[in-house]
Amino acid sequence: MNDEQIKQAIHTIAQNDIGDNMNRWNDIYQKIDAQRIRNRPVWRLGKLAALAVITLIVFTMTGVGVYALYQFVLNDEGITAVEEAGMVQDINLSETIEGVTVTLQRGYADANRIALWFSIAGVELPEGQLVGNFFHPYIRYADGQILNPRGTGGSLISTGEFTYLITFDHEEPTPARGEFEFVFQLKPGEVYILPPDYTPVPDVSLEEYRSEFTLVDTFSFTFTLPVSEALTFEPDQTVESNGVSMTLETLEIAPSASTLGLCYDLPPNGDWMPNASVRFDEGQPVVLSGVGLVEIPTPEDTRRCVNVDVPVAYPEGAAVAEVIVDGLLASIPEDLSLIREQAEARLAKLGIEVEFITEDRGQWWEIVSKPEGMDDTKANRLVYDSLRELYEGEWIFRVELPQ
Amino acid sequence: LDDHHAIRRLKRGDISGLQTLVERYQVKAVRTAYLITHNPVLADDIMQSAFLRVYDSIQQFDLKRPFEPWFMRIVVNIALKAMKAELAVSVDEGSEELFPDFESDPAQMFEAHEMETAVRYALEQLTPPQRAVIVLYYYLGYTEGEISRELERPLGTVRWQIHAAKQKLKYLLYQFETGGSR
Numbered sequence: 364m365n366d367e368q369i370k371q372a373i374h375t376i377a378q379n380d381i382g383d384n385m386n387r388w389n390d391i392y393q394k395i396d397a398q399r400i401r402n403r404p405v406w407r408l409g410k411l412a413a414l415a416v417i418t419l420i421v422f423t424m425t426g427v428g429v430y431a432l433y434q435f436v437l438n439d440e441g442i443t444a445v446e447e448a449g450m451v452q453d454i455n456l457s458e459t460i461e462g463v464t465v466t467l468q469r470g471y472a473d474a475n476r477i478a479l480w481f482s483i484a485g486v487e488l489p490e491g492q493l494v495g496n497f498f499h500p501y502i503r504y505a506d507g508q509i510l511n512p513r514g515t516g517g518s519l520i521s522t523g524e525f526t527y528l529i530t531f532d533h534e535e536p537t538p539a540r541g542e543f544e545f546v547f548q549l550k551p552g553e554v555y556i557l558p559p560d561y562t563p564v565p566d567v568s569l570e571e572y573r574s575e576f577t578l579v580d581t582f583s584f585t586f587t588l589p590v591s592e593a594l595t596f597e598p599d600q601t602v603e604s605n606g607v608s609m610t611l612e613t614l615e616i617a618p619s620a621s622t623l624g625l626c627y628d629l630p631p632n633g634d635w636m637p638n639a640s641v642r643f644d645e646g647q648p649v650v651l652s653g654v655g656l657v658e659i660p661t662p663e664d665t666r667r668c669v670n671v672d673v674p675v676a677y678p679e680g681a682a683v684a685e686v687i688v689d690g691l692l693a694s695i696p697e698d699l700s701l702i703r704e705q706a707e708a709r710l711a712k713l714g715i716e717v718e719f720i721t722e723d724r725g726q727w728w729e730i731v732s733k734p735e736g737m738d739d740t741k742a743n744r745l746v747y748d749s750l751r752e753l754y755e756g757e758w759i760f761r762v763e764l765p766q
Numbered sequence: 767l768d769d770h771h772a773i774r775r776l777k778r779g780d781i782s783g784l785q786t787l788v789e790r791y792q793v794k795a796v797r798t799a800y801l802i803t804h805n806p807v808l809a810d811d812i813m814q815s816a817f818l819r820v821y822d823s824i825q826q827f828d829l830k831r832p833f834e835p836w837f838m839r840i841v842v843n844i845a846l847k848a849m850k851a852e853l854a855v856s857v858d859e860g861s862e863e864l865f866p867d868f869e870s871d872p873a874q875m876f877e878a879h880e881m882e883t884a885v886r887y888a889l890e891q892l893t894p895p896q897r898a899v900i901v902l903y904y905y906l907g908y909t910e911g912e913i914s915r916e917l918e919r920p921l922g923t924v925r926w927q928i929h930a931a932k933q934k935l936k937y938l939l940y941q942f943e944t945g946g947s948r
Contacts, residue, residue, distance in 0.1 A: 369935065370904045372885035377797035377905060379882070381806065385796065388788045391817050395781065597771070612774060624778055668778035 440649050441619035442478050442530065444676030445471050450591065450618065451478075456584045459485070465582040474593035475617035475672070477502060477510070477531045502531050532672065593617040594677075596762055604756035606630075609637070611686055611760040612668070616677050620652075623686055626668040629660055630754050633693035637758075638748075640687050641673040648687055649675035684762045691754035695747070706749040717746055769833040776824050784824075788817055791834065795841045801901045802845040802894055812848055816841045838906055839916040842898050849894040888938035896931040903928055 445451060450471055457466040463485040471478045479500075502510040510531040594616040601610045606628075613624030621641050629635055640648035652674045660667065696702050703719050710717055716731040733742045767775075767786045775783030792813055799809035799816075819840050820827075827836060889897055898917075902908045908916065914924040 366904070366932075368881060369885060369939070370907075372881045373801065373889075373901070373904045375882050376886055376889075377801055381793065381797045381800050381809070383793055385793050386789070387792050387810065387814060388785050391788055391814050392781070392785075394814065394818055395784075395821055612778075624775070624780070626774075626778070668774070670778050670780050 439530065439619075439652070439674045441674035441676045442471070442528070445473075445478075445619045448618075451480075452588060454584075454586050454588075456586060458582045458584070460582065467584045467586070470586070470588045471619065472588040473591035473617040473619050475532065475615065475620040475622060477588070478528060478619070479531075480528050500529055591618050594764070598760060598762050600760045600762075602758040602760060604758050605754070607691070607754070607756055607758075609688060609758040611762075614684065614686070614762055616684060616764075618677050620672055620674045621677065621684070623671040623673065624668070625671055625688070626666060627691070627758075629664055629667045630691065631662075633691075633752055633754065634660060635667070635691035635693055635754055636669065637671060637688045638690050638692050639671045639673065640689070641675045642685050642687070643675070643678050643681035644683055646678070646681075648685075649673055680766070681764055682766060684764055686760040686762070688756075688758040690756055692748065693752035693754075695750045702750055702752075706746070709749040710746060713745055713749075715742055715745060770829065773824065773827060773829060773833060776821070777827075777829075781821075784817065784821055787820065787833070787837075791837060792817075795838070798838060798841050798901055798905060799845045801889065801905055802842065802897045803849055804890065808848060809845070812841060812844045815844050819844070835908070835912060835916050838902075842902065842917070846894055846898055884939050885935075888935050891938050892931060892934060896927070896934065899924070899927045899931045900935060903932075 451469050452471065454467050454470050457464055459465075463483065465481060465483050467479060467481045469480040481500075504510075596614040596616075598611050598614055601608055603609075607630060609625060609627035611623060612626055613622075615622040623639060623641070625637055625639065627635075627637065638651070640650045642648040650673070651671050700719070706719075707717065714732075714734040715737075716733075717728050718731055719728045728746055730739070730742050730746065767783075769787065769790070772783040772786035772790075776787070777783075795813040795816055796806075796809045799812040800806055803809055803812070816837065820837060827833070889900065892900065899913065902913045902916070903910075910925050910928055911921065913919075913928070914921040917924065919927075
């Protein structure tokens with residue numbers, strides 16, 4: 364038996380005993396997901412919508428947790444655009460369990476994300492600001508993969524019926540294209556109903572505001588949505604600014620959002636993340652909604668690669684996509700007092716006066732004055748950004764789109 | 767999406783890059799682990815562990831290098847470690863069926879799959895480290911230099927190991943074919 368025969372025999376054994384038909388991705392993905400949960404403390408939220416982060420600052424300190432994300436109204440231009448374009452589909456599925464009715468009203472899906480509109484009625488809660496996790500929505504694909512929500516907007520005040528818009532990113536893994544199946548469930552839990560005029564008070568526990576649901580069961584809806592495709596580009600464009608080389612490696616444009624793959628030199632002394640926006644043709648730039656979870660850099664890290672989501676609507680037929688990174692921003696410090704003076708000076712230049720409140724159990728700010736015509740969302744975003752160190756620079760990428 | 771772009775995605779934290787690599791290399795990885803361990807369940811575990819290792823250490827991966835040899839080295843090393851720590855890993859009760867006991871009915875098996883059966887028998891007689899070398903050389907098609915580099919062993923040592931493993935394999939095959947002592 365010569366070498367070639369041995370080689371052939373070994374290949375035959377391998378092929379006969381281990382078939383070609385194999386897909387272990389779900390098993391591997393679940394293990395990675397579990398590992399991520401265990402390792403979460405070494406990761407940091409890159410950037411979410413400013414208001415949501417503000418809420419996190421307050422309520423993670425007071426023990427309520429990240430579910431505070433649920434209570435803020437989603438200001439999402441991409442979703443608004445697809446809604447106006449008639450791309451949102453009616454679903455209208457309802458289920459009532461022990462007097463509580465959940466209705467899945469409408470839905471939209473593209474290659475970047477899924478948005479669902481739903482309402483909950485029959486929940487008996489006292490009047491007040493609702494914070495809490497009495498529902499846990501997620502999406503399960505037909506093959507068992509699960510998507511957790513990215514952003515939610517809905518009722519701020521409990522009045523017996525809550526309406527919500529919730530979005531899910533297809534960040535991982537990328538779903539199959541075409542029509543596929545979702546399962547949507549709600550689960551009971553505990554909530555905090557804060558008085559309408561509630562502001563954080565030092566050393567006051569939120570326990571007295573806690574309510575629990577024990578009667579509500581799990582709701583489940585199975586439905587299908589068509590998925591709009593994304594345009595995918597690999598521009599591989601590199602721009603230098605202020606000593607930092609930045610490359611736009613990938614650009615995925617879906618109707619309701621775009622995802623940028625950016626790699627850049629990491630300046631020292633900061634957890635730097637790109638402040639990116641996208642515009643089509645000469646339209647208004649839309650700023651990023653987040654960069655997800657980003658590993659905190661070590662002193663040895665000299666370069667970083669991130670995926671940046673921008674909720675910008677893609678106007679069909681646009682000729683040019685422009686990606687603008689107008690600086691690198693560091694994460695907000697855990698103690699606001701460290702950066703308070705610098706932030707106040709920055710905001711003064713923008714015509715915003717703000718009072719920072721630092722307490723044993725949390726941190727907060729109140730906007731004392733702002734320029735006429737500036738809405739609270741924009742003002743809070745500017746306050747949030749003022750709390751972050753800025754590495755100045757401008758990196759602009761232009762991608763010609765096929766006509 | 768080629769390996770290079772998939773790894774770039776993964777380095778950016780986009781796990782769809784890993785999915786691409788899993789779909790491309792999972793079968794080859796399980797087969798490699800199986801040839802070393804003779805245990806399909808364990809081989810599957812090893813493949814999954816290897817991809818978790820990739821996920822954990824992708825930032826250290828040099829994009830100028832090819833992915834497959836780096837990954838297969840991880841698979842082989844985990845397989846060898848698993849064989850050393852048999853008590854710490856799952857044991858497949860059905861593995862005997864997949865690597866059939868030659869002595870149960872050698873004549874019948876020899877007729878049916880002469881060459882394959884002979885090689886199965888011979889592989890079973892090798893130690894796991896010897897099997898690893900044979901798998902790298904015959905199954906993955908690595909040269910002595912590549913095996914040396916991927917296993918991080920001196921070239922002279924690898925040459926000797928390949929020679930010794932091949933000699934033993936050929937001797938065992940000769941025994942099998944001639945009906946020699948077993």
